[in-house]
Amino acid sequence: MKPSAFRYVVPADLQSAVHARAANYDSAVLSGGQSLIPTMNFRLSHPDVVIDLRLLDELDYVRTDPSYVRVGAMTRQRTLEFDDSAYRANPLIRQTLQNVAHPVIRNRGTVGGSLAHADPAAELPCLITTLRGELVAHGLDGPRKIPAADFFQFIFTTALEPDELLVEAAFPVLDPGEGWAFCEFARRHGDFALSAVACTVKIGPGGAIQRARLGACGIASTPVVLAECEALLVGNKPSEELFAEVARQAVSSIEATDEPEAQRRYRRHLLDGLVRRALEQAIQRTGARV
Amino acid sequence: MSTDTSSMRAVAGDYEVDDLVAVTMTVNGTAVEAKIPARMLLSDFLRHELRLTGTHVGCEHGVCGACTVHLGGRPTRSCLTLAVQADGCEIRTVEGLADFDGTLHPVQQSFRECHALQCGFCTPGFMMSVAGLLEEGIGNDLSDSELREHLAGNLCRCTGYQNIVAATRKAIDLRDGKEG
């Protein structure tokens, strides 16, 4: 379990990194390496060229503005997790990160690396998709903004062009009083989710749900926004009956796979329960009652 | 080593497949210089080039944690890190846990006192993870299940973890100057 040999390129800045990427379409981009190096050790991937972004300090930042928590792609996951300004602006980020692998992996793993890897069971892609965040790519023609919904295209496949690098992820901030929750089930602590649900809810002046964001991972080839569920929620007062209806709706979003029937039925049951749990937790955080 | 002549971009390094890469790092307080293949894992570099064999390799895909070392002060999987990525960095391994005079680090002392090791293969990685937790300021106000969440990430096949949980609590006490 040793990587095969590769040409090793260490760009000193973003421009040269983009050029290196553009010149080597079959290259692998090494940021934290926590997803790439295992596959290289198993020789499931054997890139001809590895472009190591380790000198790109310019991509290591967390900046919070009134609309977004902007995170440079080379920011370690653990750094974002501990960032207090990010936590105040959107506490769901920290909660989600605490479900990503283990602290030792998060110490090294980068925010951009996880997003660009686009594992359909991964937490960060689920979060940014649910929040309608956006990603910033940088290519030979400069930067380009990509809505999260368009960024994740398939298993391990993103909208990044071959010459583009992911440089920033922008997570929308939550409104004051907005409730949030991230509910996941993995067989072992820190494993990829069997299923996970991210959600935010905002209660309007009359006690009805004014805005709801609900998304899930582990149920399709990309993270999914459960838009029909959100539509069911908005305008209604939170109730167990409503959540049950939303959960039933969510289950219909599960993509058909070739997994055994028993496993499929279990997954439906699991998602149903996680959706209800996430909604209950989020509502609780708004201070409202179900 | 070839240089990128197609543009004037700043490339700090561009190494052909067979090139060796010069690295410098500080390992357990000692400056180290070496020329190594880019694909060499940090775990192999520490073990076979520097002969620091206390760091063990249990899975080489980041699940077991036996290879955990501190890189830039943070616990890191050395099997999921290329040695070249550690260029210019500070590294601490299990060999650097005890004081120079041999006095054991609290985590070493507590692992021994609590019988938190059996075969001892996972132990260095486990201790490096716990040492990282101690430095992050983890406290004994955590419940057992919260503490176990912090310890998840290192596999042990011998102990059933019970004594590792106890040793971690004891190490926190020792750090805080409380005799357990």
Place this chain on the structure above:
Amino acid sequence: MSTRQFGERVQRNEDDRLIRGQGRFVDDIPLEGALHGAFVRSPHPHARIVSIDTSAAAAYPGVHKVYTHEDLGPLDVLMPLLIPHPCITHGRTQYPLAHGEVFYGGQAVAFVVADDRYTAEDAAALVDVRYEPLPVEIDIERATEGGAPLVHSDVPNNVAAQFVQRSGDAEAAFAKADHITSIRVQVDRSTAAPMECLATAARWDEVSGELTVWAATQTPIGLRGALSSLFELDENYVRVIAPDVGGGFGPKILFPYSNEIMVPLAARELHRPVKWIEDRGENFVNMSQERTQIHYIDLAATSDGRVIGLRDRFIHDTGAFIPYGIAVAQVASTSIASSYRIPNIEVEFSCVYTPTVPVTPYRGCGRPHANFAIERAMDQLAQELGIDRFEIRRRNFIPPEEFPYAREGLIFADGLPVKMDSGEYDRCLTALEEALDVPAFRAEQEAARAQGRILGLGMAFYVEGTGLGPYEGGQVRVHPITGKIFVNTGLTTQGQGHKTTWAQIVADQMGVDSSEVIVVEGDTGVFDWGCATFASRSAVVAGNAIHKTAIKARQMVLQVAANMLEAGPDDLDLADGRVFVRGSGDRGATLAEVATMSNPLRYAFNKAAASATQFAAAASSDGPPLPDGKRPGIEAQEYFSPPHATWAYGAHGAIIEIDPVTCNIDVRKYICVHDCGKMINPLIIEGQVAGGVAQGFGGAFYEHLDYGTDGVLKNASFMEFLMPYATEVPDMTIIHQETPSPINPLGVKGIGEAGTIPVPSTIASAVDDALASMGAPPVRSVPLSPAAIFAAMQASTVPA
């Protein structure tokens, strides 16, 4: 007299090195100029090899040699069938490198030796092997049916061995039974997954012609025997060392693995040390595995729940080969009646070949399987007869006064009759029942149910035949210069703490602190009589051998000291590293002085030695300096061979909560009551139990090797094979009970495997209890999973 150290919670002698990063596992051993090996392994579960082209690999820079079976010469022979039980009618073992056909995914086909492991892996990928895949059948029941694809074309119905054992008259018992309970249970394939994978390093000494092999093995003596034979060398010319070994749990008892032949061969031919360190990916398809059995068990009972007959017919999956014989199946078949009197038993098994990694013992070795069968059946019987689960066991326990209790006709895995030596089963079960506080739990369960929460209480009882022969030896030496005490055995240790427990035993006899006793084992160059570490046997067999040796060494010390101090041996005592005349205070000698004096010398190479030379006053006598029949020095060697296995036992209980959403299990309480006879070191014993429970819990709920119907292993990584972290293993309470074994001087029984055995039974019992009110079907196979629990809830007859 020093404080007795046997029975104390003594801290371990081995830890200081290990916590400082100074352990010496095989890959830690510095071998200057070592080359590194990598295997080419079959990706197919069964295939004919059409061709192998090694030219590209051989030409790759840094490669020293690429081996296929054609390069092995006299080593191109089938590896041994280590335990050739007569019932094995179709025993098959493999070649070091495949010979025209591969029988499981992972089988070694070629071996590349290169400058380093990176290069060796590059070159291994260049070996071009053409295969013609053959059909496979993975299901062990279908595999025995006519027309099923055969693993070995000359083995009909894939059956390697069949064996029936009878005790009493089961047929008559079933004829007169009031009630018969019949169930089918299944335990699935798993792997021991020690943290250190397999590892071999070898060096030939060009001067002496000696071969030294460092191996992550549980049996250096066994491996030396095999290597001496294969390489046609005198045993003196082969030294096998098991240095620090990173966990064993069974599979490291198998030998020789292909690597244990290829590495020494390459070292000899290439005149360089050679290393092969198994990586985790390989470990999943190379190191032997265990567990799959399907049992059809019937109990014949009276209406008040006394079991008068047991019939068990089971199929055991032995993988593609049967190098370790029927050991796992035989242990299962002779453990099936567990702690219960059951006077009439008929048990029959078939060992079936499947195109999978070969099966050899893994912690528990057939016992978890047998326990799952009998304990599931006892729970079922209790339910059918309306008797409490604790009560039905009580009614069937062998009572203390009936020991020794023989099961006439059943032969255990040591070739000796099953004879259970001692136990207080009822007391043990009562301790469990009290610790669980069953009435309080029932109230809590009821209250929780009203809130939609699902709680369950499970329990299981187990026995474990431990301490199998044939024998082990011990050696105790007192060194003349330092007076240090060295202890050697032929065993190995993979974490069990032998360096501490043996030291405790010896320290009591020699009057020193156990931290001053130096234990060296796992090195045939140091001590080479004995067998291996397996079957929870070390404390029983080697422990007693060392105890006998230490007594002998003590007597030697007393004898020599009696002469030196002009006192009777009975007036002397040993403490603090000295021997002294009792009550005299200063009349005594250090152990170093005694050791020196026990060895008549010609040369006074140091001050102490002067007192032992021929012209020293103390040495003056008319006879020969070393009288006939005496030996020089304080050095004793003794052996212990148990009359038969000694039977440890215990009871486990769990209180669990099932999350109705995730269907995950949260173990809220886990209690182990165990009895391993006299305890040498409770600290170490608790560690053994806790580790065993964790491994058992993995087997109950997490760990499963997922072979597809195409025979390909689908989860060969720690990412997908779910070995538990600290978050998945429950906290547990361990309660000790000590019923000495009457069949060995120390009164000890084994403990290594005990924790693992009843965990699947306990968890299954708890899940049944949790889901009983819903009318869910009982658990009949492990490992469980959330999906399996959900399926049981779905199949419930009562709406939740």
